[in-house]
Amino acid sequence: VRRTTAPFALVALVAVAALVVIAACDAPRNTGNAAVDAPRPRAEWAVVVHGGAGVIPGNEYEAVEQQYLDSLTAAVELGKSILESGGTSLDAVERVITLLEDDPLFNAGKGAVFNQEGRHELDASIMSGRDMSCGAVAGVTTVKNPIALAREVMEASKHVLFAGDGAERFADTVGAERVSPDYYWTERRREQWRRRQENPDEPDFLPRGTAGVAALDRDGNLAAGTSTGGLTGKAFGRIGDSPIVGAGTYADNRTCAVSGTGKGEEFIRYAVAHRISALMEYRDLTLERAAAEVVHDVLQPGDGGIIAVDRDGNIAMVFNTHGMFRGAADSGGRFEVAIWE
Ligand code: ASP
DSSP: HHHHHHHHHHHHHHHHHHHHHHHHSSSSOEEESSSHSOOOOOOSOEEEEEEEEEOOOTTTGGGGGGEEEEHHHHHHHHHHHHHHOOHHHHHHHHHHHHHHHTTTSSSTTOOOOOOOSOOOOOOEEEEEEEOEEEEEEEEEEBBBHHHHHHHHHHSSSSSSEEEHHHHHHHHHHTTOOBBGGGGOHHHHHHHHHHHHHTTSOOOOOOOOOOEEEEEEEETSSSEEEEEESSSSSOOOOOOOOOSSSSEEEEETTSEEEEEEOOOHHHHHHTTHHHHHHHHHHHHHHOHHHHHHIIIIIISTTSSSSEEEEEOOOOOEEEEESSEEEEEETTTSSSSEEHHHH
């Protein structure tokens, strides 16, 4: 009898010990630090703005630094007031970009850069992350606010992108505000163009000033938009990333809203804005990590930067140039504008 009881006792003991271990593993663990497990507070709204990348300290541009900071502050204030009072992210994107298009400091609308022929060709796009609707125009020459026309493409046409003459004719049909081509002209941009003509091989360090906005509204809808005159001295007919959905602009409520600025060819090649969203969707990266991976590991130093906001209101402003005009605000009280690293 003794010989058979001992193994049973041993088995029973091991079984009880195993149950104790399993129960301990299943029990809620107290980390001793409530903040570790607490969900991140979700921002009710958030807005982030860029006014272009590619600036370097020490050039003529420092003289107007305070003006840029003031304009960025006004842009972020406008986005904040729209979103705070329950406005939509799409309205915030369109109205803030319109403000920057009307501001001659920025390379969008008035103040757009000159192309090789000394003329202006403007590009813009806008996207809603709620239903993936989007609209864009490329190479427009008489439209005062290309971002507003991009929104008309999105809402009043069944298409996504109009270019050149087609975009101008579409502008006629929706009654978009028109200007004469010399409306965009500023002395500063003309001087940059002249320098570019004289030194075509010089690295492109000139301040660019493209305008972009990404926003999250109180309904949880994301939107993004971008508007630009392109690159100084660009070839006639050249179209950059700004009107290309997925390259310069992207928004998807499941992930984030993004607007880029920099060398458009690289942003198109690597589908930069969509790539950030895809890294969040497919690899479950945070916005911050996804944006850093694309800007620092996919793009080359000096190519440009992005601004973005995710569905939780987290904000990213990442660039690989010496500076990027930028600003952000959210419902948690954040408010900032900056230029340099
Ligand atoms: N990405 C724009 C373009 O290539 C320029 C810029 O962002 O400064 O047209």
